[in-house]
Amino acid sequence: MQMAMSHGKRIVNYLNKKKRDISYAVIGASLGAYFITSRVVTTAVVAGQSMTPTFNKNSTKSRVLVDLMTPVTKVKENDIVLAHDPEESDQYIVKRVTALAGQFVDVDEDCVGAYVQKYAYQGKLTVPTGYCWVEGDNKSKSHDSREFGPLPLGLIKGRVLFTLWS
Template sequence: MDRTSNRRLVGASLMGVAVLLGLRLWVVEPFTVASDSMEPTVPQGSMLLLFKGPPSGEARSIVAFPSPVDNTLTLKRVVAVGGQIVAIRDAVLYVDGIPPEESFVDYESIDATYFGPVTVPDGYVFVLGDNRAVSIDSRDFGSVPEKSLTATVIWPVSQP
């Protein structure tokens, strides 16, 4: 290999590393789930990819944000957005008086649970863990400002 080929190889390698670092810093971040609050959808120990572009504050998306409790990166499901009314009656979630389909929720573990109703302020989202029996979420710390959402879960990479 001559000197020019070596320089091209080193240059291409450095460019590849820069691209990967850029993707990691600004686009996609791997994340290992440390909590069971999103089970069964996202089991504890799962590895996920978080999209760090503009987070989806849309209902039903799973988002990441710094926990208002201890500032650790937290995953929760958006169940309502600004202007919507949230209530839980006998374990069933109601958004604007309508119960959304939530096949992932174990209603027996949270039977006789009541919350609200509360109106989500404009510019905020209401988040819940899928494992409602153990999740610390908007029922505890209130609605989350949309501007504090840092990422959206793309999809699990692996599950334990």
């Protein structure tokens, strides 16, 4: 009888240890996943037609992989970035960087936005230090720097690496 109780305790202790090990593994995996998706890479949904044909050519939404590790100071012209919308802080935008600090932006007479109408001089604008100029690939359907002006580099969350699915 004593031996059966001792064996039962060992089984209970063994099961408790396994539960604890599984709990630690789940917690560790969750923390690891959180760290990776908040500091290394994440995904984002690109909705709308502002980046057509790069995204959403055959659908209304594309999911993209975003690099969160590249510092904003390494953003280059032609990179596609995920950034906080400068006009709606709880929203994100995905746009192409078309000019960096110190570069001139040529105003497209066919797609002039409110900012461009107000600040362009002889068909040109200069991007100030600490900012970049972003535009959608589909200019006629894009709300971008032509409307809200240069994008502060601090609003850039990451650089789009590629489309996961569309």
